[in-house]
Amino acid sequence: MNHVKKMILVPHESVAKLNDPTPPTSETQLSALDNEMELIMRKKYADDSLKWKLYNEALQRYLHFNNERKKPVRISVEDFSLDDTGDTALIRQQLAAAMPKTYKAAALRLYDYLSTTGSRVTWDSSGLVSLEGTPVTNSNIIDLISDLTRSRKNFEPVGVSNFIKTLSTLNIPLELIPNEKRRVAIIQARNQGGGGTVVPIRRVRKSRD
Structure with a gap:
């Protein structure tokens, strides 16, 4: 998930002006000019035109x-994509x-599948989940993925019902949902949503010899 942030790009020479905005005094400039011109005037040349x-x-x-010192500092503002893969990792x-x-x-x-399937299920750097662009208060992507991965008693993560409904609108492979209870819930949500015929997953019992 990428976010676009505005950054101010300042040339290196402009930074120097910002750090030291006070130009040399006119006396110093005139002194430097006088010294250089005095050297030119003292030196003998074969041709005065030179x-x-x-x-x-x-x-x-x-x-x-002098004109360059008087020019205002130019600062350009550009949009660029800031990849937050560090937070995702x-x-x-x-x-x-x-x-x-x-x-x-x-x-x-x-987790990797949801990270690359578009913007219906997203989360920020704190793990707060957004479904269809709407944040789910107090939700956490780790809790929700953990719930879909394994079955636990007396544990119902915040936002799991809406999470399942959103997943049912995705063409998510059911093999990625090890928790049978949640897998069946996704199938039922698909059927209710008219997403086509879905064959329910049934347990296969091994025959005993």
Whole structure:
């Protein structure tokens, strides 16, 4: 899940101006100009036109420098995509740490699937889940995925009913839902929503010889 943030891009030379906005005093500038021109005037040239050419170039450099110092700092604002894969990776690690070894692989497969199936099911850096763009207060993606992965008594994560309804609108493989109770709930929600004929999953009992 990516978020777009506005960042201010400031050229390196502009940063120097911002950090030291006070230009040199006119006395310092005039002193530097006088020193350079004095050297030009003292030096002997075979052609006076060359001396005046150098003098004029020194003057132009000063004027250019002075104009550049007076220019306002230009700051450009650009939109760019800031990938929050760091936050996503952290939540994935937390999920892996929270799941028992037996269910860890299944939970991570479901997490990875939901991470790449569009924007119907999303979550932020704290794990708060949004369904169809609407945040589910006090929900947590780790709790919801854990619930779909394994069956536990006396545990009903916040938002699980709406979570199941949203999943029923996705073409999510039922093999990614190890919890049979939740898998059947998704099938029922699909049937109620008119999503086509779904063959119920039944337990297969092994025959005894």
